[in-house]
Structures are given as structure tokens and as C-alpha cells.
Amino acid sequence: MIVLKISNSSEVVASKVGKFLEFLTPDSMDHAAVEDQVIKKLVENLAAEGIKGEIAAVKGLNLEGQEISLHDGMKVRKHETF
DSSP states (O other): OOOOOOOOHHHHHHHHHOHHHHHHSOHHHHHHHHHHHHHHHHHHHHHHTTOOOEEEEEEEEEEETTEEEEEEEEEEEEEEEO
């Protein structure tokens, strides 16, 4: 299993839509939008290589260095099979 943590969602959104619009959107919305685009591209690229699997965006899971912690209310925000 691979875990990917995106740590610069706000900066990515700001570079795409501008600083002012990024200021108006909550960080959680920025994070979800970036995750959705990353999932879309990963699915496209992995499927093109013939790789089959599943990918999910999960809330309540945190990766800090070599530690993964689970929080109450952990749930899958988005799931795709490819």
C-alpha cells in the first residue's frame, strides 16, 4: 500500500487561480480539490501502464514522518477503482 500526503494544497490552488481567490476558499476545500486532481491523474497514468487497483482519499488519517495516526471519525472521502 502506498500513502501519499499532499502538503502544499493552498500553494497549488493559489498558483492556478490566483492569491485572491485562494484567500477566499477554505484550506479544506483547497486540499480536497488538489487531492481530486491528483487522483484523476494517477488513475489515468496507472491505468495507461496496465496497473489495476484502487485509490482513495481518506479523512482522519495522518502521516507524520514514520508514523501513521488514525483519528476518530476516519472515513473515505473519495474512492476509485482502475
